[in-house]
Amino acid sequence: MTARSAEDRALIRRYLEGDVEAFDELMRAHEDRVFGICLRMMKDRDQALDATQDVFLTVFRKADRYKEQAAFSTWLYRVSINTCYDHLRRRQRKRTEAIPEHLDPSDPHSGDALNAVELRPDIETALAGISPEFRAAVVLVDLEGMSLDGAADTLGIPVGTVKSRLFRARKQLAQELGNFAAGFEHPREEP
Amino acid sequence: MSDHDLDLITELINGRLSPDERRAALARVAADPQLRSEYETQVAVASLLSEAPSPSMTAAERSEMHTVLRQQLNLDDSTAPVVAAPSRWQRWWAPVTGLAAVAAVIIGVVIVLPDSGSDDSLQFAAAEVTSTVQASRNDGADVGGSADAADGANEELTTTTAAASEELAPTVAAEDSTDGTLESAGEPSPEALPHIRDVDVNELGLAYAEGEDEFEDELDKSSTVPEPATTSAAGVCLDGAGGGENEDSLATVATGTIGGVDVVVVLVTPPIEDPYLVALDAATCEELASTRP
Numbered sequence: 001m002t003a004r005s006a007e008d009r010a011l012i013r014r015y016l017e018g019d020v021e022a023f024d025e026l027m028r029a030h031e032d033r034v035f036g037i038c039l040r041m042m043k044d045r046d047q048a049l050d051a052t053q054d055v056f057l058t059v060f061r062k063a064d065r066y067k068e069q070a071a072f073s074t075w076l077y078r079v080s081i082n083t084c085y086d087h088l089r090r091r092q093r094k095r096t097e098a099i100p101e102h103l104d105p106s107d108p109h110s111g112d113a114l115n116a117v118e119l120r121p122d123i124e125t126a127l128a129g130i131s132p133e134f135r136a137a138v139v140l141v142d143l144e145g146m147s148l149d150g151a152a153d154t155l156g157i158p159v160g161t162v163k164s165r166l167f168r169a170r171k172q173l174a175q176e177l178g179n180f181a182a183g184f185e186h187p188r189e190e191p
Numbered sequence: 192m193s194d195h196d197l198d199l200i201t202e203l204i205n206g207r208l209s210p211d212e213r214r215a216a217l218a219r220v221a222a223d224p225q226l227r228s229e230y231e232t233q234v235a236v237a238s239l240l241s242e243a244p245s246p247s248m249t250a251a252e253r254s255e256m257h258t259v260l261r262q263q264l265n266l267d268d269s270t271a272p273v274v275a276a277p278s279r280w281q282r283w284w285a286p287v288t289g290l291a292a293v294a295a296v297i298i299g300v301v302i303v304l305p306d307s308g309s310d311d312s313l314q315f316a317a318a319e320v321t322s323t324v325q326a327s328r329n330d331g332a333d334v335g336g337s338a339d340a341a342d343g344a345n346e347e348l349t350t351t352t353a354a355a356s357e358e359l360a361p362t363v364a365a366e367d368s369t370d371g372t373l374e375s376a377g378e379p380s381p382e383a384l385p386h387i388r389d390v391d392v393n394e395l396g397l398a399y400a401e402g403e404d405e406f407e408d409e410l411d412k413s414s415t416v417p418e419p420a421t422t423s424a425a426g427v428c429l430d431g432a433g434g435g436e437n438e439d440s441l442a443t444v445a446t447g448t449i450g451g452v453d454v455v456v457v458l459v460t461p462p463i464e465d466p467y468l469v470a471l472d473a474a475t476c477e478e479l480a481s482t483r484p
Contacts, residue, residue, distance in 0.1 A: 020266050027257060032247045039246045049248070053256050060264050078461070086481075120243055141205065142240035148205050156461055163201040164194070170236040171229075177236070 004029070008072035012063055027056065030073070033144065034080050040139045041084035042091075043128045051087045055080045070153070077146075077154045081136050088132050126176035134169035137162055142170075192225060200230050204237050 008029070014022035034055050039048035058079050059066075066075055127135055140151040141162070148166075152159040202208050203216050220226045248256070261267050442458045455473045460466040469481040 023261075023264070023266060024257070027260075031253065031256070032245070035248050036246050049252055049256065052248075053259060056256075056260055057263055060260070123240065123243055138240065142237050143243060143245075145241065148201070148207060160198065163198050166205075167197045167201050167233065170233045173236050173240075174232045177239075 002071075005071045005073065009068055012066055012072060015060070016064055023060065030076055031056070034076065037077065037080045037139055037144060038084055040124070040127060040143055041081070041132065041135060042087060043124055047087060047091065051080075051083050054087075055083045058083065074150070074153050077140070078156065081140075081155060084136075085132055122177060126173050129176045130169055130172045134165050134172065137165035138169045138173065141166055192229065196226055196229075200226070200233055203230065204233055 008026065011022045011026045011029075015026065031052065035048060035052045038051040038055070039045060042048045042051055055076070059076055066072060127138065130138075136155060137151060140146040140154060141148065146154065148159050148162050151166075152162045155162065199216050199219065203213065203220070208216060220230045442460070455471045457469045457471060458466055459469055467482045470479045471477065472479055
């Protein structure tokens, strides 16, 4: 068990005993990472903030059901991904219900893309072009630095499925971003 | 390129290989131009992503979120945080399961008894009905009480439902054997699963997206009428999924046709979260609706 993991468990116990400071400490420890996951999943900053808030609401309301055999962060990130899936579904449904005539839904520069001011717009736009399931694998492993096993635990899928989604997601991202192989430096380790 | 090659490239990039395996993998990649090209593309994308800076909230966003969460969790008004509100699943799924189990057992009694003519069967079935109803009552009393107690009732209900399904399986086999050939009673078939006819999962999903009140209103409109399902596609969407130590446990709880679409309703029990329901298109396994928290 890592020090962070042990600390999280102690904080959850304190929170359940009514220690409000434990709430603040847990928030400080995890909120940026949860927000990062949500922003990369949702692309839109306001929606990512809404999703982040919903994640912590869910986690704190159900804190007593957290089973300590799994790391708190695994549970937290799983709730994060599932919350993002739900928000994305709602967004998709709303778009399907009312698509403004002047916007082409297939145009990646329409709608939310106009509001995207995050970091690398090319990466954000490319990420938005792949399916949420593929995006989740890339966000957890490549952007958040999670191991394949950790991502599998978080997503609740076999490691083999994570590898497959990761490979296909990167391939689609490469296509979205252009021909990487031709324009990039040699890989980190030349075979 | 095979799935094995695909895995090999991912493992090379994500460092799951021993030094010897890594050397061998690199040699294989180097010897195959297509593999090498794929590897270089994957490395380039992974590098680009891993170097992207992490986003963070502004101080104002952080402060606003803390304020809202504190209000929603009543952290400023009371010494004890608000936790353990009974989940949607606990509030409505347990009674639904209980009713389905009761009706399944009743169907089993009605169809099996003429064949068996055994008093023991009657007593066993009656005992099942009694225990199931008791479990439903217990669960109702637990709503608003401790989550542990509610979970206990849910476990009891699940066990009873499984027993009821096993009872129903040979019943359906016997019923189908109109040519006089009795099929052996084996694993419960998908056809033997209860069908929750009046729960429109599409409407349920839409209501769920709109908010908790709308969701519960929609649930209140639903009633459960167990009957044999008409599709055998129930198990298809579950093939190859779940089963591992850290994976979701999946169980088909209902099948049927909604708006002309064959639907499979799956109970997903994650290792570290509350169970939830997912309605899948039986033909494509596409998720139509879910009560995922």
